Amino acid sequence: MAAHRLGNLGFMAANLTDKTQLAMSAKHLCAIKTDQVNKSQTRSKVLSIDEMNPHVKNIEYAVRGPIVIRAGELEKELKQGAKKKFNSILRANIGDCHATGQEPLIFLRQVLALCLYPELMKDPSFPDDAKQRASRFLAACGGNSIGKGFSLNYPFHISYYLDESSNWSLSLDELKRSISEARPHCKPKAICVINPGNPTGQVLTRKNIEDIIKFAHEENLFIMADEVYQHNVYAEGSEFHSFKKVLMEMGAPYNEMELASFMSTSKGYMGECGLRGGYVELVNLDPDVIVQFKKALSAKLCSAVTGQAAMNVIVNPPKPGEPSFELFEKQKNTVLGQLKEKGKMTSDMFNSIDGISCNPVQGAMYAFPKIELPKKAVEAAQAKGLAADAFYCFNLLEETGMCVVPGSGFGQKEGTWHFRTTILPPLEQLGEMLSGIGEFHSKFLDKYS
Amino acid sequence: MAAHRLGNLGFMAANLTDKTQLAMSAKHLCAIKTDQVNKSQTRSKVLSIDEMNPHVKNIEYAVRGPIVIRAGELEKELKQGAKKKFNSILRANIGDCHATGQEPLIFLRQVLALCLYPELMKDPSFPDDAKQRASRFLAACGGNSIGKGFSLNYPFHISYYLDESSNWSLSLDELKRSISEARPHCKPKAICVINPGNPTGQVLTRKNIEDIIKFAHEENLFIMADEVYQHNVYAEGSEFHSFKKVLMEMGAPYNEMELASFMSTSKGYMGECGLRGGYVELVNLDPDVIVQFKKALSAKLCSAVTGQAAMNVIVNPPKPGEPSFELFEKQKNTVLGQLKEKGKMTSDMFNSIDGISCNPVQGAMYAFPKIELPKKAVEAAQAKGLAADAFYCFNLLEETGMCVVPGSGFGQKEGTWHFRTTILPPLEQLGEMLSGIGEFHSKFLDKYS
Incomplete structure (x- = not known):
């Protein structure tokens, strides 16, 4: 199984065990939505209870096992007016202090509220030490925001290639080539799609999605x-289509296919x-598999409640009419409008540099420009045991202080070289960055030509 | 490898791979403190780089690989005054919006600040819809606090037994019995200690800890x-001793032993x-192992930044003199004082019930009373395929609405039956709960005698 992938698509060739573990280990799982299963299904599930890892099925976790499930049912029955010998459930099974009335530490919560909403720094009712503490945390966070963090997408795949010459489009022939080559080595069970794409910034057309589903x-x-x-989604004519919607609109037999969508x-x-908030929506899963999935999740820690909120x-x-609607919409449109502008500027400026070419950034937050590297640079990289684009990125960093990711870290067609950059820096800084890359590139070519 | 353990101690019999994965999968890891390693060590490490899972060593993750590490070094050099062709590092490698200047959504942050510090509900500058939203979340959280959540301690162990007759004390003979029985089946590599104990509520004496270290x-x-x-820690004469402190004070050769302490x-x-905040402090680890551990952590998501704060x-x-010191101390002492009172009340009331006995709750948040169950009840449980204490707990739930955890879920000496209850409910409610258990127990005995 290859450890890298290209573009926004890759097969999951893991067996069912790995797939389940992968799904469960996604840290931003915090809610599961499940769709009703059509009982008259004509096609067997890809993921059936019989094929699940027996170790998952064997999990028993007393602290949140059948007694706690029964307690939840009883709570529901009480809510629906059932008469019991008691009026409420007393949960003495887990050490959950606040759930049983302990008051949160005021100082701690003040610091966190200040971190999340620094406007409160002006509020005289907050003590100075809480403000100082929050200021110190914020200063240590990138962008002075506690919303800074890291994210990681599915790293174990069999890769296939998108067509750079036609705007990172998806070719069914390439999908077929890749799966045929994989079959002798493993049993592919799932296809992973990132749409809009990372690192390519491409948005799949509805036709693309229908093809993938078929x-x-x-x-x-x-x-x-x-x-x-x-x-x-920024590019004119590009639009986001969710897999669930397309799958449902395609009707039978596609609307019974198993799907997990991540947000x-x-x-x-x-x-x-x-904040580490997210969800996975599970569509058309075998109900027995859902039971096991929920059990396995319940034997793990939930994600932070702030992220769930x-x-x-x-x-x-x-919603329109609510006091926060206008500000919310304004902030949303400002951010997305700026990203659109930055995306266009990024591909335009890359394409104005000799030896660099870049497809339009249709969506997501990245550009994945192709760089032409002279033979001498490739040899210099080899001498250092580096891929040529990694060598290029190291040089870029040392010369300019700009940190980007070599294309070889994602996978790319043999003999081509790329890097991935985000389009996130503020407009002016992004412009300087792109000019800086242009200058660097020209010097790099001079040096190794 | 047994899937359950008893009391607050258990061997980790996992191989090095499992151990590393386990340490890394602890969701509340968010900071690593490492101690200096004595280079003149006379004893080889339990966890050496050669014994580590080669898959961990082979991990490469481009988005945060050597280029990003170099970017960090350059930042440090700049801070120390080094002259470069640039004044700062521009991180265009990951899509971290807030780190590059995007403003957080005000409504979202208002809702979260209100959730964390509901005192702000009185603040007229917060819009009503944000307040309503926060109220709805808080109502859905146990105890109206966003601090509610779940926690899970090391579930894969070879278990051994604590001595209930002498206040859940630890016997070295029992440790030796357990490890001797385990050796033919696996290679025990680590010992896990929970102190103060869960589910037994016991606090290890310094002598106990020294014995475990030896x-x-x-x-x-x-x-x-x-x-x-x-x-x-509540009981008179009980005191918390950290393993690190005891290990260091014992001097050579113990002060070179490998230790991970979790908080x-x-x-x-x-x-x-x-909030999902926590840390692990690693003491005396092989520096090569630390490098791999950090790399593996960096290829995962960090925990929510609110939890880290x-x-x-x-x-x-x-600290004394700071504006929040007094309130903080007051809240801390109130919570711990109440827990002390509740712990004493819990064991006292259990011991006043015929057929139930309970060791003093020296620490933690749990009591683990022993229940005597009549032969007929054990048979009735067997007929339902349940452990006798699980049967008892199901009956307790159905009769009284109280949810506790059967001792068989943790492991206990053959032929004994227990359950674990928290001592967390407010004092009055705890009193009612304990009386309720007494009444239930007497009826249960009548029914099955």
Whole structure:
């Protein structure tokens, strides 16, 4: 199984065990939405209870096992008016202090509230030491925001290639080539799609998505759709289509296919990477598998409740007429408008540099320009045991202080070289960065020509 | 490898791979402190680089690989006054919006600040919809606090037994029995200690800890000390001793032993389960192992930044003279004082019930009373395929609405039955709960005698 992938698509060739673990280990899982399963299904599931890892099925966790499940049922029955010998459930099973009435530490919560909403620094009712503490934390966070953090997408894949010459489009022939080459080595069970794409910044057309769904149906693959950039669509004519919607609109037999769609507070117009909020929506899963999945999740820690609350706000944004609606919309449109401008500027400026070419940034937050590297530079890199684009990126860093990611870290067609840069720096700084890359590139070519 | 353990101690019999994964998968890891390694060490490490899982060593993650490490070094050099062609590092490698100047969504942050510090509900500058949203979240959280959550301690162990007849004390003979029985089946590499104990609520004496350290030294075991209840010590004469302190004070050869100590914001006087803050302190680890550990952590998501900020407050509480010191101390002492009272009340009331006995709750947040169950009840449980104490707990739930955890979920000496209850409910409610258990127990005995 290759450890890297190209562009925004890759097969999951893991067996069912690995797939389940992968799905469960996604840290931004915090809510599961499940769709009703059509009982008259004609096609067996890709992920059936029989094929699940027996170790998952054997998990028993007393602190949150069947007694706690029964307690939840009893709570529901009481709420529905059932008469019991008691009026409420007393949960003495887990050491959850605040749930049983302990008051939160005021200083701690003040510091956190100040970190999350620094406007409160002006509030005289907050003590100075809480303010100082919060200032210190914020100064240590990138961008003075506690929303800073890290994110990681599915690193174990069999890769296939997108077509750079036609705007990172998806070719069914390439998908077929890749799966045919993989079959002798493993049993591909799922296809992962990141749309809009990372690192290529491409937005799949509806036709692309239909093709992928048909291909997945033919090959009996579970679809895992990373749709965390769904709000980040900039190019004229580009539009986000969710896999679930397309799948449902295609009708039978496609509307019974298994799908997991992922969403996060870290991207979009929110950019709250530090809060760790997200969800996965599971569509058409075997109900027995859902039971095991929920059990396995319940034997793990939940994600931070602040992240869950943030995700809830994003899936239920303020509505017209509500006091926060206008400000919310304004902030959203400002962020997305700026990203659109930055995306266009990025590809335009790259394309104005000799030896660099870049497809339009249709969506997401990245550009993935191709760089032409002279033979001498490739040899110099080899002498240092580096891929040529890694060598280029090291030099860029040392010369200019700019930190980008070599294309070889994502996978790319043999003999081509790329790097990935975000389009996030403020407009002016981004302009300086792009000019700086142009100057560096010209000097680099001079040196190694 | 048994899937359950007893009391607050258990061997880690996992191989090095498992151990590393386990350490890394602890969700509340957010900071690593490492101690200087004595280069003249006479004893080889339990966890050496050669024995590490080669898959961990082979991890490469471009987005945060050597180029990003170099970028960090350059930042340091710039800070120390080094002259470069640039004044700062521009991080265009990851899509971290707030770090590059994007403004957080005001509505979202307002909602979160209100959730964390509901006192702000009175602040007229916060819009009503943000307040309503926060109220709805808080109502859905146990105890109206966003600090509610779940926690899970090391579930894969070879278990051994604590001596209930002498206050859950630790016997070296029992440790030796257990490891001798385990050796033919696996290669024990680590010993896990939870002190103060869960589910037994016991606090280890300094002599106990010294014995465990000597035993671990003799058997060449890595010590993993879960010390998250270090503030929760109530009994007269009981005192918390950290493994690190005891190990260091014992001097050579013990002060060179490998130790990992875990701490969390979820317990103690904080009880912030929902924030997911914590750390592990690594002592005397092989520096090559540390490098791999950091690399593996950097290829994962960090924990929520709110949790990291909370942990920072707890390890640096307000100092005397600072404005928040008195309130902080008052809240801390109130919580711990109430827990002390509740712990005493819990064991006293259990011991006043015929057929129930309970050791004093010296620390942590739990009582683990022993229940005598009549033969007929054991048979009725067997007929339902349940452990007798699980059957008892199901009946307790259905009859009284009280949810506790059967001792069979933790492991207990053959033929004995227990359950674990927290001591967290407010005093009055705890009293009612304990009386309720007494009444239930007497009826249960009548029914099955």
